[in-house]
Amino acid sequence: MATFKQLETKVVRAGTPSPRINGAVVTPIFQTTTYEYGGQTDYHDVPYARLNNSPNHRVLNEKIAAIEGTEAAIVAASGMAAISTALLTVLKEGDHLLAIDCLYGGTHGVVTKELPRYGITHTLVSGDDPAAWKRELRPNTKVFYAETLTNPLLQMPDVAGIARFAREHDLVSLIDNTFASPINFRPASVGFNITLESGTKYLNGHNDLTAGAAAGGAGIIDSIKRKLDHLGGTLDPHAGYLLNRGLKTLAVRVRHQNQSALRIAEFLSKHKVVSKVNYPGLATHPNHARAKELLAGFGGMMSFELSGGLEPAERFLKRLTIPAVAASLGGVESLIIRPAAAVHSNLSPQERAKSGISDGLIRFSIGLENTDDLISDLGNALP
């Protein structure tokens, strides 16, 4: 689509059927399970909602590929459906994968608990240690799995180095780009084979559906689509309609969240009871230089600790009036949570300690509320 050059145009226009279906400017909800059979000879082409080929799927697949700058993309029922299906597509019994050692909890569960049941082994490595990557490489290593910004500590691994290392050693490189969103970073631009997104978060942006996506070359995405057809993690057409609506404002939302989060991180980092702020936009962040070089914005996510740890953190959360204390992120409503109690509670205390997730750590997803209102709410709630 030569005329859809810039991200703001792509999020609105890419993927819209041409000609439009009955002239509809907005792609309607195709609330039908099945379609008249048109002589298709490949099972995967039969027009049927679980086979990921409804107009609601097609518009999203094309739009997300355009935004990510990849040949193709496939939407799924959740971020975890996209992640687990992609991993099961590129790995088979007897294979080994390298993965960064601070994985999102759900992915950590798939890599460390589910994949071993299929005879797939792993080694968790620092995202910043090429010597360790080389040391842990085995003849059966097939995949390197990374995240652009880690959850909840907002570390940024050496993503360009990981993509290069994977290329040099014939590994398929996958990256979860959920925290950055394709507005701030498009991993295909540094050579990742498969980009994964939880559409539940920034892509949709309204805290009202679950979705996921994988983007990459046409061949690998077709293989993921075929696996998804079998495993069944298909996006429902109604959620697909909502996701398409949410995507249209992705660029303006994320740019606002970038600005708001930076101001909030600066406020928190100067506050006397805040002992640590993890936000890649702060000059004090260990990966600030890398984030500045590779990201168009530092994102709307941060985490922080209060002096005194757990008890003051719990009191602070109870006193807030704007952010909801809830899991998830990336939506218009600000959400705040203590990961050790919720989203990372499936990790053992030892695993959390090893990953640097203290019991008092607070993760904050900045929404679209007024930045001054958020700062004053935080200021009132802090001890």
Ligand code: PLP
């Ligand atoms: N990746 C990251 C970084 C996440 O934070 C999450 C969910 O919190 C997921 C993937 C999984 O997404 P979903 O809940 O849509 O399955």
